[in-house]
Amino acid sequence: MLRPLRLLLLGAPGSGKGTQTSRLLKQFPTIEAFSTGDLLRREVAAKSEIGKLASNYISQGKLFPDELIVDLTISALSSHQVLTSDSSWLLDGFPRTLTQAKILDQKLNSTGAPVSLVVELDVPESVILERIENRWVHVPSGRVYNLQYNPPKVPGIDDVTGQPLAKRDDDNVEVFQKRLDTYRQTMDPIKTYYSEKGILQTVSGETSDIIFPKLVELIKSKFAA
């Protein structure tokens, strides 16, 4: 069991944020996870107004506007009633700018439940390009597959629902490079911001199987009940 934990999972595109998230939820069932990328992809699939807007940004590897993604994220946390000091949640893919980080803190200050841990997944860039080239996703659930690393039982089909998997339109070399450049440009001020708060930890590894036990150990060492 864990004491309430509010975790931010940072990492380059393809570093394994979604993979670590799904494993963490199995290990710590009291944690509720929110992935901003998945949230946007569901809006795109639903052809909502925000989805039509998001599609343009995502397909070009551009960050969605701060004020819009913050509103979406805060309303997701709020509608799941986790903005309380006895709840545990994690954000996968947020914040991606210092502005997002600061607005999140402002919003959380009024709840008395601030961010308690920020983890940066540190994976060699040399391994992440081939990862996203083989990535397939089940958009409604956010489940992530990889043709080499964790293929679906039936090619192209989600293991749980039997629904078709999709290739992300931003998972190609050109857009990936843009996303990686954006990550490199925006992450340092965010890391400094949380490091100064004393809540940033970096977990390194070439594979998710190396990173996961380190992540579990870190969380248990700080939040075991």
Ligand SMILES: Nc1nc2c(ncn2[C@@H]2O[C@H](COP(=O)(O)OP(=O)(O)O)[C@@H](O)[C@H]2O)c(=O)[nH]1
């Ligand atoms: N080869 C390999 N692929 C991995 C590993 N961890 C995750 N993947 C795959 O790499 C891709 C990116 O992982 P994902 O969790 O989506 O990363 P995110 O973009 O940071 O959320 C997906 O296809 C995963 O299935 C790993 O350790 N080795």
Ligand SMILES: Nc1ncnc2c1ncn2[C@@H]1O[C@H](COP(=O)(O)OP(=O)(O)O)[C@@H](O)[C@H]1O
């Ligand atoms: N916090 C955010 N701020 C702005 N845009 C975001 C955010 N999270 C996701 N996005 C948009 O969704 C895209 C995919 O995000 P994500 O699924 O987290 O990518 P990856 O998992 O490959 O790192 C991003 O490239 C960006 O366009």
